[in-house]
Amino acid sequence: MNGIHDMGGLHGFGPVIREDDEPVFHSYWESRVFCITQVLDTQQIWNLDEHRHEIERMPTADYLTAGYYGRWLFAMERLLDRKDIVRAGEVQRRVDEMHNAAPALSAADGGPRGWPLPEERRVRWGAWRHEQAVAPRFAMGDRVRVRNIHPEGHTRVTAYARGKVGVVDRVNAEAWVFPDTRAHDRGEHPQAVYGVRIAASELWGPQAEANASVYIDLSEDHLEPA
Amino acid sequence: MTQHVPPEKPWQAVRTEAIESLLVELGVIDSARVDEIVKHYEERVGPKGGARVVARAWTDPAFKQRLLADGLAACAELGLGGPETEKLHVVENTATVHNAVVCTLCSCYPWPILGVPPAWYKSSAYRSRMVREPRRLLAEMGLPLDPAVEIRVWDSVSEIRYLVLPERPAGTESLTEDELAELVSRDAMIGVAKVAA
Numbered sequence: 394m395n396g397i398h399d400m401g402g403l404h405g406f407g408p409v410i411r412e413d414d415e416p417v418f419h420s421y422w423e424s425r426v427f428c429i430t431q432v433l434d435t436q437q438i439w440n441l442d443e444h445r446h447e448i449e450r451m452p453t454a455d456y457l458t459a460g461y462y463g464r465w466l467f468a469m470e471r472l473l474d475r476k477d478i479v480r481a482g483e484v485q486r487r488v489d490e491m492h493n494a495a496p497a498l499s500a501a502d503g504g505p506r507g508w509p510l511p512e513e514r515r516v517r518w519g520a521w522r523h524e525q526a527v528a529p530r531f532a533m534g535d536r537v538r539v540r541n542i543h544p545e546g547h548t549r550v551t552a553y554a555r556g557k558v559g560v561v562d563r564v565n566a567e568a569w570v571f572p573d574t575r576a577h578d579r580g581e582h583p584q585a586v587y588g589v590r591i592a593a594s595e596l597w598g599p600q601a602e603a604n605a606s607v608y609i610d611l612s613e614d615h616l617e618p619a
Numbered sequence: 620m621t622q623h624v625p626p627e628k629p630w631q632a633v634r635t636e637a638i639e640s641l642l643v644e645l646g647v648i649d650s651a652r653v654d655e656i657v658k659h660y661e662e663r664v665g666p667k668g669g670a671r672v673v674a675r676a677w678t679d680p681a682f683k684q685r686l687l688a689d690g691l692a693a694c695a696e697l698g699l700g701g702p703e704t705e706k707l708h709v710v711e712n713t714a715t716v717h718n719a720v721v722c723t724l725c726s727c728y729p730w731p732i733l734g735v736p737p738a739w740y741k742s743s744a745y746r747s748r749m750v751r752e753p754r755r756l757l758a759e760m761g762l763p764l765d766p767a768v769e770i771r772v773w774d775s776v777s778e779i780r781y782l783v784l785p786e787r788p789a790g791t792e793s794l795t796e797d798e799l800a801e802l803v804s805r806d807a808m809i810g811v812a813k814v815a816a
Contacts, residue, residue, distance in 0.1 A: 401723030401774065402751045406744040409760060411806075415737050417661045422632035425639055427735070428656035431702070432648045445725060461726065461741045463631055470638060479641045487637035488630075501641055508647055520705045520778035549776045551723055553750065565706065565779055586777045588708075602754045605770040610777030 394446075394545055395552060397453045402553040402597070423462040430465055437515035439472050442576035446547035447471050476514075477507035522583050525568035529585035530613055535561045537589060538619040539611060547576035550615045554607075557595050558619045562608060563588030571612055584613040665734035666805035668699045669782060672732065673808065674800035676709075677787045687711065690782060694732055701731035704780045710773065711784040712810070717764055719757065719810030720773045720781040721749040729780040733805060740809065750774055760811050783808050788816035 400406075418424035433439070447468035448456075456464060473479040483501050490498050507514070531537055541556040542548070549572050568583030575581055590608050593601035642648045672694055676683040686693035690707030694700060707729055710718040722728065723746045728736040739745055748756045753770045757763070764770065773781045785807040791799060806812035 398724055400743055400747040403743075403747040406742070406747050409739050409742060409744045409748070409756065411737070411739045411760070417665070417735050418657075419738075420632065422635040424657045424661070425635050425653060426631075428653045428660070429635075429639055429642065429648060431656050432652050433642075434702075436647065448725070457743070459631075461738070466631055466635060466638075470634070473638070473642075478647060479638060479645065483641055484634065484637050487641060488633055491633050491637055498640070501645055506645075508645060549724060551774065551776060553723075563708070565777075567706070569778060586779065588779075590771075597751055600751075602752055602770070604766065604768070605753055605772070607750050607772045607774055609774045610779050612777070 394449055394547065395543055396449050397456050398449045399552045401551045422466075426462045426466045426469065430469055433469070433473075434518060437510060437518070438476060438478060440516045440518065440575055441520070442547055442570075442572040443472065443516075443578075444468055445572070446576040449547065480506075520570060522568040522570070522581070525583050527566060527568045527583060527585050529564050529566050529587075531561050531564065531585075531587060531616065531618075533561050533564055536619040537561055537587070537616040539589070539591075539609075540615050540617055542615075544573065546573065548573045548615075550611065551609065553596060554589075554591060554609050554611070557591050559589040559591035559595070559609075561587050562590040565610070569612065571614060573612075573614070582614070586610050586612055587616060589616070660735050664701070664731060666803075666808065667800070668694075668697070668734070669729075669732045669805070669808045670800040670803035671697055672699065672782070673784060673803045673814075674796045676784055677799055678796045683784075686784070699732055703730045704732065706779045707732065707782060708773075708779055709782045709784050710771065712786050712813075714786070715767070716769050716771060717757075717810065718771045718773060718781075718783050719749065719753060720775060720783060721746060722775050723747070723750055724776045727775045727778075727780065729782055732780075732782055733808060737805065757811060762812055783810040785810075785814045788814050790816045 448464045451464055451467050470484060474481040487498055536558060538558050539554045539556060565586040569586045571582035571584055588608050589611050590606050593605040596607060643650055676686050682693060686709050690709040712718055726736055726741045750772055753772050754764060775781050802814050804812055807814045
């Protein structure tokens with residue numbers, strides 16, 4: 394989807410500000426959100442691409458103001474609700490009770506829910522499939538064009554690279570899961586991933602800096618011969 | 620340098636507490652496991668791991684060769700590895716080529732080797748600018764490069780992770796591997812700084 398998360402090349406965000414002696418986490422809740430998500434990652438509830446896509450679906454203004462872990466919190470809540478593991482209503486009720494310092498917290502809803510996960514709803518984690526082989530379509534040195542596509546769903550083709558021509562610099566010939574389909578439960582479609590070198594002048598035209606290029610990792614389905 | 624602390628939003632803390640308590644009650648997670656992972660990131664992994672890799676590569680040419688051929692396998696020799704990194708490419712800075720890493724779509728980063736990325740790496744400013752104007756941005760960040768130096772920006776938007784092998788500074792010939800590791804900063808391994816002697 395063409396969303397604010399796809400930031401490469403945008404203007405207007407100002408300087409990069411580095412913090413001296415930055416702590417690993419700035420607050421307790423951030424550490425909890427990050428690490429609860431990692432525990433959930435191992436519970437076969439969602440896959441990496443679904444999680445990323447959920448963040449992308451955050452309303453633009455919220456994406457820009459919630460902070461990094463605020464985005465993770467949003468994605469966790471939405472995914473847990475959509476999969477009927479923890480419902481939005483339950484979370485809101487508890488938040489309200491905690492805000493109002495209620496003497497006792499009401500229990501989660503009774504009755505069946507999406508947890509424990511039935512076998513058929515368990516998802517596999519992992520970025521590539523060691524047990525599978527792929528036959529790469531492109532070789533090092535091949536000229537390739539990044540497909541000019543604008544899917545409404547999840548994709549890892551950055552907007553700034555679409556339609557641009559580059560050269561294959563590296564072939565990662567493992568069976569990498571295709572994020573664009575896995576994010577939507579439409580299969581893994583394992584394929585090679587290529588490191589494609591695109592010259593700055595190809596990407597940015599007259600505003601490009603001299604003597605620079607960007608190397609982008611792209612799935613085979615995102616490339617065509619040039 | 621200016622202190623940059625993201626604004627604390629108590630409502631996010633409350634929501635997080637509410638969700639964690641529900642997940643525990645429903646038997647989905649165990650808070651002790653979450654505590655362990657927090658401890659892992661706060662105490663056990665971080666840029667010191669990557670610095671050991673760099674120092675080893677500077678002092679052991681055979682290791683360096685293995686590192687450039689298969690980053691993850693070489694890091695495993697030093698006991699480094701773990702979730703979220705299934706392939707690691709190590710890119711070497713030289714007198715004529717400078718490499719830097721970014722993820723324009725989110726925050727992809729070699730967690731097991733460098734720990735959790737710093738806030739600036741995940742910032743809109745870094746993600747938007749590093750691919751479009753790396754030379755200008757690096758200069759702003761305190762790393763002016765000669766126009767003759769070629770800049771390679773690695774936009775790690777897939778599942779392959781990147782580590783920059785910085786140049787070994789001159790005048791460090793007599794240092795031990797451990798002393799060298801002390802010199803290597805996180806920022807040098809992302810490619811926005813050089814290692815100073």
